[in-house]
Amino acid sequence: MLILDTYLSSFALVAVVAGLVLLVGPLARKSNDWIRVFLLALTAILAWRYMVWRITATVPPLSFDIDAIASWIFLTVEGLALVSSTSAYFILTRRRERHAEADAHLRWWGDDPPQVDLYIATYNEERAVLERTLSGARAIDYPKLRVFVLDDGRRDWLTELCQEYGAEHRTRPDNNHAKAGNINYTLRQRLQDPDPPAFAAVLDADFVPHPNFIRRVLALFHDPGVGLVQTPQHFFNPDPIQHNLGIAQAYPDEQRFFFDHLEPARDGWGIAVCCGTSSMVRIEGVKAIGGFPTESVTEDFLLTIRLDEHGYQTVYLNEPLTEGLAPEGLQEYIVQRGRWCLGMMEIIRNVYNPFGTNRLRLMQRISLLDSLMFWTTTFPFRLVSLLCPLLYWYFGIIVVNASVSDIITYYMPYYIAVLFTLNWISGGLIMPLLNDVSQLLAAWPITRAVWMGLFTPGPHKFRVTAKGGDRTKAVVQWPIMRPFAIIFVLTLLGLLLPLTGDILFSHVSRAGDGIRIIIFWTLYNLAVLAVTMAACIERPRVNRPQRIATEQVILSVDINRFYGWLTDLGVDGARIRGPAGLSIGERGTIELEGVGEVAVRIAETAPDGYILDVLTTPQQYSLLLRKLYTADAAPGTTRGDLAVMMKGWARLFASR
Numbered sequence: 001m002l003i004l005d006t007y008l009s010s011f012a013l014v015a016v017v018a019g020l021v022l023l024v025g026p027l028a029r030k031s032n033d034w035i036r037v038f039l040l041a042l043t044a045i046l047a048w049r050y051m052v053w054r055i056t057a058t059v060p061p062l063s064f065d066i067d068a069i070a071s072w073i074f075l076t077v078e079g080l081a082l083v084s085s086t087s088a089y090f091i092l093t094r095r096r097e098r099h100a101e102a103d104a105h106l107r108w109w110g111d112d113p114p115q116v117d118l119y120i121a122t123y124n125e126e127r128a129v130l131e132r133t134l135s136g137a138r139a140i141d142y143p144k145l146r147v148f149v150l151d152d153g154r155r156d157w158l159t160e161l162c163q164e165y166g167a168e169h170r171t172r173p174d175n176n177h178a179k180a181g182n183i184n185y186t187l188r189q190r191l192q193d194p195d196p197p198a199f200a201a202v203l204d205a206d207f208v209p210h211p212n213f214i215r216r217v218l219a220l221f222h223d224p225g226v227g228l229v230q231t232p233q234h235f236f237n238p239d240p241i242q243h244n245l246g247i248a249q250a251y252p253d254e255q256r257f258f259f260d261h262l263e264p265a266r267d268g269w270g271i272a273v274c275c276g277t278s279s280m281v282r283i284e285g286v287k288a289i290g291g292f293p294t295e296s297v298t299e300d301f302l303l304t305i306r307l308d309e310h311g312y313q314t315v316y317l318n319e320p321l322t323e324g325l326a327p328e329g330l331q332e333y334i335v336q337r338g339r340w341c342l343g344m345m346e347i348i349r350n351v352y353n354p355f356g357t358n359r360l361r362l363m364q365r366i367s368l369l370d371s372l373m374f375w376t377t378t379f380p381f382r383l384v385s386l387l388c389p390l391l392y393w394y395f396g397i398i399v400v401n402a403s404v405s406d407i408i409t410y411y412m413p414y415y416i417a418v419l420f421t422l423n424w425i426s427g428g429l430i431m432p433l434l435n436d437v438s439q440l441l442a443a444w445p446i447t448r449a450v451w452m453g454l455f456t457p458g459p460h461k462f463r464v465t466a467k468g469g470d471r472t473k474a475v476v477q478w479p480i481m482r483p484f485a486i487i488f489v490l491t492l493l494g495l496l497l498p499l500t501g502d503i504l505f506s507h508v509s510r511a512g513d514g515i516r517i518i519i520f521w522t523l524y525n526l527a528v529l530a531v532t533m534a535a536c537i538e539r540p541r542v543n544r545p546q547r548i549a550t551e552q553v554i555l556s557v558d559i560n561r562f563y564g565w566l567t568d569l570g571v572d573g574a575r576i577r578g579p580a581g582l583s584i585g586e587r588g589t590i591e592l593e594g595v596g597e598v599a600v601r602i603a604e605t606a607p608d609g610y611i612l613d614v615l616t617t618p619q620q621y622s623l624l625l626r627k628l629y630t631a632d633a634a635p636g637t638t639r640g641d642l643a644v645m646m647k648g649w650a651r652l653f654a655s656r
Contacts, residue, residue, distance in 0.1 A: 017046065017413040021420040033094070039421040040089045046414040051082055053410040058402045067397050074388055074399045081381040084373035085418075091370060092261070092425060094268030098220060098317050106215060108222035114198035115144045116214055116280075117190060120167075121179045122205035123152045127161065128571075129206050129325065134165035135625035136208035136322075142215055146197075148190075149205075150182045177294035179276075184291045187283075197283055204277035207233070207324035208629040217280045220315055227285035227312025228304065231278045231319060232259035235326035236628070236635040237541075240333045241438055244535045252637050253326060254438045257429045260318065260638060267316040271367040274314055276300035278322040285312040295351050298343025305352055305368075309359050320634035330441070330477050330538060338445040341375045345453020348372055376450050379443040382436065386487055386529070389522045393494025404516050428640035436528045437535060441480070472540050481536035488529040495522050555600070557588035564609060566590075571616070571624055574600070577609040595623045 020042075024035060059071040118140070120133055130149070137147045147167040151158050154171045162169040172185040183202065190196055199218060203209060217229045233255060238248035259275075266272045274281075281303070286292065288310045293302040304314045327333040347368075352358060354368040391397040422430045551566045555578055564578030576590070586602045590612070599615040616624055 014412045017416050037093045040093050043417040043421045044086050044089045046417050047082055050410045050414045058400050070391055070397045071399045074384055077381050077384050081377040084377045087370040092265045095264045096268040102216050102219040105219045105222035113144050115195050117197040117200045118147045119150055119183050120203050120205055121150045121182050125205040132625050133208050134167055135622050136630045138165050139211050139626050139630055140209055140214055141211045148186055150186050152182050180292040180294045180299035199280055201280040207277045207322045209322050210630045213321040216321055225313050226315055227307040228274050228281045228314040229317055230274050231317050231321045233278055234320045234323045234634045236323045237326055239326040240330040241535050244539055251640050257426055261426050263316045264318050269363055271363050272314045272316040274300040274304045296343045296346040297339055302347050308364055323635050334442045334445050337442045338449045341446045342449040342453045344371050344375055345450055349454050379446045382439045382443045386525055389518055390490055390494055392518050402514055407517055437532045440532050474540055475538040477536045481533050484529050484532050491525055553590045555590050557586055572614050574612045574614050594627045595620055
């Protein structure tokens with residue numbers, strides 16, 4: 001009874017915090033800046049209340065004792081991660097949306113629209129990827145636009161494809177400085193032409209522009225102080241974590257929090273950053289800084305800082321104006337994030353030290369520090385959190401000496417506040433276990449990239465993120481899964497072997513009431529590791545990329561006409577919910593809005609209808625690409641939905 005009373009009294013602050021956030025949050029609009037500041041400030045205060053308790057009550061005095069060394073190492077990593085989180089809370093206290101500004105200045109140029117170039121950088125992307133992008137580029141609604149495909153792969157067949165879609169194919173004699181060097185080479189040539197560009201938009205080869213991309217972005221250049229406009233990156237296919245775990249319809253891609261919430265917040269502070277693709281730059285600003293910078297493999301972030309140093313601001317237009325192909329393979333996903341980290345470390349080590357004697361504004365220094373802290377603390381903390389319970393089970397080392405009531409009193413209020421606040425801001429994007437999995441998968445490569453970028457001189461090799469390829473077979477990524485499987489087995493054995501009474505594990509009684517914390521920590525790590533290993537099993541991707549659709553169509557087979565609902569649509573296949581009685585192999589047509597009457601073949605039956613082969617003509621193929629990838633809307637889901645996620649998991653397990 002005494003123990004129960006102790007636990008109940010420990011819940012007092014938890015109840016107050018939970019009641020406060022549940023009372024304030026649902027009644028407040030997301031645009032209410034005062035509520036945003038209040039919730040983030042409350043979260044930060046509770047975070048540092050927890051950290052003060054950790055420092056003063058949960059670690060032994062600093063000494064050369066193994067318990068003390070392990071405890072202080074973990075505390076240091078945790079404290080630095082909390083510094084990074086606090087920096088993010090500070091940045092999130094503001095938010096700026098520029099929709100009205102873009103509406104008000106859509107034709108600031110009057111009757112003389114400026115010349116705009118669109119640069120599509122490519123290296124080894126396959127024809128289908130580039131054709132999709134070129135189809136979107138041809139549909140752009142802007143009168144003075146030239147489209148250039150900058151081909152570092154120097155492929156002859158691409159010349160013909162560019163001519164077909166009204167683009168210009170450019171190559172160069174070498175691949176120096178990768179993407180930035182590729183753009184600089186063509187830009188230098190264009191500045192000598194009779195119609196040099198005043199602005200240049202940049203797209204990766206797998207990003208498709210919407211028809212209003214140029215007009216909407218160009219509107220924000222009405223301010224002569226704007227040097228670059230960045231727009232969000234949306235993806236028409238699920239990333240590897242979404243796809244492999246079967247949660248694409250219930251959980252957004254891993255980059256949604258950054259593009260939908262952190263970038264608008266950074267824009268509110270005047271520190272929005274260029275993210276490469278889906279951006280447009282003022283050529284006058286690029287000339288002022290001597291071209292696109294080449295000192296880092298993430299030239300986009302460096303471009304932002306260099307423009308800012310010369311008086312040109314980067315702003316953010318939070319509208320879905322392009323959509324691209326997320327990495328489909330787990331290895332490519334990890335390589336991409338490792339490259340981002342490496343590039344950031346190169347900038348800080350070689351170009352712009354936030355503590356150095358340069359001309360950076362205070363907020364740009366804070367921006368650099370925020371990025372530095374994110375990459376150097378978040379992922380090492382995730383790794384260390386996996387290892388700490390093992391230190392106890394195998395060596396009796398206790399890194400957090402606390403009781404359950406202490407954890408409830410000091411940690412739980414902070415945890416509830418951060419979980420609620422970030423989900424209130426983002427619309428349900430923060431799901432603890434899934435967020436841990438996305439960080440854990442890339443934790444070691446990113447930690448290694450931090451070391452390489454900060455402590456090795458380079459130059460470091462640029463690795464292009466592979467897109468496309470054969471994804472029709474299930475693949476187990478053993479090299480990625482193996483370390484997680486080893487830690488999973490060690491964690492499970494550490495939890496189970498003491499139950500045998502083996503004398504080697506007699507030290508488990510040392511933890512006292514804290515054993516409950518260690519057991520919970522261990523069980524949580526097992527859950528994270530299990531889901532991480534499941535994400536390493538790459539499921540086949542058929543008829544990819546597909547778009548979920550809810551379009552009513554007429555299916556004609558011979559003289560019969562049936563109404564049905566199109567639920568999935570791709571360039572060569574579709575799924576229709578419709579009448580029974582049709583046979584595999586039968587041919588017919590469906591009427592697609594914006595494309596016309598398209599030939600189809602019944603490929604297989606489904607529980608609620610049929611899987612169709614879509615047999616387009618070349619002209620229809622181009623129109624279908626536009627229909628699929630240039631709609632004025634964001635592809636995929638942008639909010640988390642736990643109920644839909646559970647249904648998706650049920651279907652996934654049933655299919656296995």
